[in-house]
Amino acid sequence: MGLTVAQKILKEHLVDGSLTEGDEIGIKIDQTLTQDATGTMADLQFEQMGTPRVRTEVSVSYIDHKTIQMGFEDADDHTYLQTFAKKYGLYLSKAGNGICHQVHVERFGKPGKTLLGSDSHTPTGGGIGMIAIGAGGLDVASAMAGMPFYMPRPKIVGIKLTGRLQPWVSAKDIILKVLQILTTKGNVGWIAEYFGDGVKHLSVPERATITNMGAELGVTTSVFPSDETTRYFLKAQKRESDWIPLEADPDAVYDKVIEINLNELEPMIAQPHSPDNVVRVRDVEGTPVDQVMVGSCTNSSYKDGKILAEILKGKVANENVSFGYAPGSKQVLRMLADEGELSHIIAAGARILESACGFCIGAGQAPRNNAVSIRTNNRNFFGRSGTTTAKVYLVSPETAAACALTGKITDPRDLEKLFGIKYPKVEVPSEFTIDDSLIIPPASESEASKIELYKGPNIVDPPGGSAMPSDLIGEVAGKFGDKITTDDIMPAGDLLKYRSNVPKYAEYVFVKRDPTFAQRCLENKKMGIHNIIVGGDSYGQGSSREHAALCPMYLGVKAVIAKAIERIHRANLINFGILPLTFKNPDDYEKIDQGDRIKLPNIRKALIENKGEVILYNETKGISIPLQYHLTDREIKTILAGGTMKLAKDFPGK
Ligand code: F3S
Numbered sequence: 001m002g003l004t005v006a007q008k009i010l011k012e013h014l015v016d017g018s019l020t021e022g023d024e025i026g027i028k029i030d031q032t033l034t035q036d037a038t039g040t041m042a043d044l045q046f047e048q049m050g051t052p053r054v055r056t057e058v059s060v061s062y063i064d065h066k067t068i069q070m071g072f073e074d075a076d077d078h079t080y081l082q083t084f085a086k087k088y089g090l091y092l093s094k095a096g097n098g099i100c101h102q103v104h105v106e107r108f109g110k111p112g113k114t115l116l117g118s119d120s121h122t123p124t125g126g127g128i129g130m131i132a133i134g135a136g137g138l139d140v141a142s143a144m145a146g147m148p149f150y151m152p153r154p155k156i157v158g159i160k161l162t163g164r165l166q167p168w169v170s171a172k173d174i175i176l177k178v179l180q181i182l183t184t185k186g187n188v189g190w191i192a193e194y195f196g197d198g199v200k201h202l203s204v205p206e207r208a209t210i211t212n213m214g215a216e217l218g219v220t221t222s223v224f225p226s227d228e229t230t231r232y233f234l235k236a237q238k239r240e241s242d243w244i245p246l247e248a249d250p251d252a253v254y255d256k257v258i259e260i261n262l263n264e265l266e267p268m269i270a271q272p273h274s275p276d277n278v279v280r281v282r283d284v285e286g287t288p289v290d291q292v293m294v295g296s297c298t299n300s301s302y303k304d305g306k307i308l309a310e311i312l313k314g315k316v317a318n319e320n321v322s323f324g325y326a327p328g329s330k331q332v333l334r335m336l337a338d339e340g341e342l343s344h345i346i347a348a349g350a351r352i353l354e355s356a357c358g359f360c361i362g363a364g365q366a367p368r369n370n371a372v373s374i375r376t377n378n379r380n381f382f383g384r385s386g387t388t389t390a391k392v393y394l395v396s397p398e399t400a401a402a403c404a405l406t407g408k409i410t411d412p413r414d415l416e417k418l419f420g421i422k423y424p425k426v427e428v429p430s431e432f433t434i435d436d437s438l439i440i441p442p443a444s445e446s447e448a449s450k451i452e453l454y455k456g457p458n459i460v461d462p463p464g465g466s467a468m469p470s471d472l473i474g475e476v477a478g479k480f481g482d483k484i485t486t487d488d489i490m491p492a493g494d495l496l497k498y499r500s501n502v503p504k505y506a507e508y509v510f511v512k513r514d515p516t517f518a519q520r521c522l523e524n525k526k527m528g529i530h531n532i533i534v535g536g537d538s539y540g541q542g543s544s545r546e547h548a549a550l551c552p553m554y555l556g557v558k559a560v561i562a563k564a565i566e567r568i569h570r571a572n573l574i575n576f577g578i579l580p581l582t583f584k585n586p587d588d589y590e591k592i593d594q595g596d597r598i599k600l601p602n603i604r605k606a607l608i609e610n611k612g613e614v615i616l617y618n619e620t621k622g623i624s625i626p627l628q629y630h631l632t633d634r635e636i637k638t639i640l641a642g643g644t645m646k647l648a649k650d651f652p653g654k
Pocket of ligand 1: 065099100101119121296297298356357360361377378
């Protein structure tokens with residue numbers, strides 16, 4: 001039986017498990033990517049693993065998320081990242097060089113390789129034919145130390161593209177259509193693989209737009225073949241030698257297939273507040289628009305910027321529109337400037353924003369109250385723009401430009417009729433301007449030992465976990481209800497600046513729900529009493545925020561017992577040596593209260609031998625409660641050791 005592109009790359013990198021059976025596989029990681037919001041902690045964790053240099057082929061540390069530097073904390077973090085990269089063998093992409101995913105495709109991505117990144121849009125690399133996966137910082141630190149990455153054994157959804165995009169319809173409309181079909185739910189554990197005749201008409205930046213926003217589907221990653229189009233792009237980036245051909249075998253079998261005829265596709269728009277709330281632009285046109293923002297890692301390529309410029313040439317944005325453009329990289333900004341294209345955007349009234357995440361992450365450009373904001377980024381969750389009453393719509397750069405000019409939601413196909421604007425056919429250039437002056441290479445191994453790491457006062461070494469004791473004797477430090485999010489556990493916002501300072505950040509665990517929780521835990525910890533959290537249904541839903549496990553670990557939490565624990569948070573708990581347990585009978589949730597003294601006798605032995613069930617003894621109430629666990633052998637080993645970092649320290653060959 002033939003293989004798909006994803007299966008070929010995974011097969012080549014498989015170090016554990018099988019592609020045809022079992023729950024999970026382990027793969028070797030060739031490249032890593034970290035960004036400054038998650039990278040500081042990942043780097044601190046890597047330091048603790050004791051590995052002298054990264055063991056990947058290429059690791060890159062990007063500064064693109066916290067570039068406004070409102071206090072010393074972010075600036076200190078950036079200097080730490082720079083000294084760390086130089087010492088431990090990473091490239092560092094400085095602030096101003098661009099958004100990690102755009103720069104990685106331009107300068108580092110290679111077809112056929114694996115990439116693990118501590119950012120959920122790492123799958124952008126699939127546009128150049130990589131298996132590129134987003135993960136928690138500790139997973140990326142472990143990959144930097146040479147450890148395999150474990151993931152669910154994937155199923156492949158083949159997305160067959162036929163035909164060709166029509167004028168004014170773009171790659172963004174393809175992924176919005178895919179989101180309309182597959183939605184954001186039910187795709188966990190799948191890989192989306194694009195094939196069919198329509199693929200050959202899509203450039204690498206267009207493919208990268210599609211794989212970028214594949215993250216919103218909830219799939220593990222998305223991937224395109226590596227063909228002559230990929231070779232053309234790499235040659236234009238003066239990296240033709242990085243190209244290899246890679247396509248699915250003619251008899252490759254997909255677990256399911258959906259088909260999109262590009263000839264029939266129309267401009268699409270994701271309405272508030274979910275990326276899969278997709279309709280045709282035609283269905284909502286005429287709605288007044290207050291803000292238009294173009295850029296972010298989804299639509300920040302040279303091609304996107306030039307299309308915007310060509311549409312705007314000689315025109316001025318509607319007076320009621322607050323208009324901004326953030327080019328994705330220094331390369332894009334320089335080329336648009338050198339070619340005079342930037343001038344059209346400026347003349348049209350757009351504010352030129354930094355080549356950084358900026359508005360996409362809610363760092364600046366919060367719209368006014370009740371605004372309709374039209375954006376080219378990938379997420380329109382409630383409140384992400386910084387204004388909770390705003391309504392954010394996601395569109396292509398073509399649609400965004402049309403909306404900026406008219407001041408209302410407008411199908412870009414009407415631009416000729418309205419303004420006499422002809423469709424600007426923009427090709428990927430045969431030569432990009434190569435300027436890597438903001439990419440600092442690592443020091444040689446001999447120089448590395450002389451490099452001192454810079455650590456400002458906000459950077460505190462992360463705590464290590466402790467091995468699971470033979471008998472887990474503790475107290476229920478907190479009991480919470482259903483649908484506790486990672487933000488309930490570990491609030492972000494202003495507190496994010498403490499991400500590199502776990503003891504400080506841990507003071508705020510559950511602060512919104514139970515302000516004395518952290519204090520209680522620390523007192524117990526001092527007395528050698530283990531802390532247990534009890535939760536209801538969907539405990540830990542929301543984001544992949546690993547501090548929602550790391551900070552409780554610091555507080556001495558050893559187990560979470562809930563009716564159900566969300567998948568990514570469960571993985572993070574295991575990574576930090578916290579045992580995830582569920583009630584066998586959900587009604588037993590009522591039989592345990594905050595302050596109860598509890599005991600899990602012989603827990604180490606029980607986890608290995610009991611095959612999924614342990615008995616908790618509630619000493620306070622004098623009753624026994626059956627609990628369940630679903631853990632692979634690898635996960636049990638991790639929990640017994642006290643977390644992934646403990647295992648990494650013993651990893652052979654470092
Ligand atoms: Fe940055 Fe937004 Fe992409 S935060 S990495 S531009 S999703």
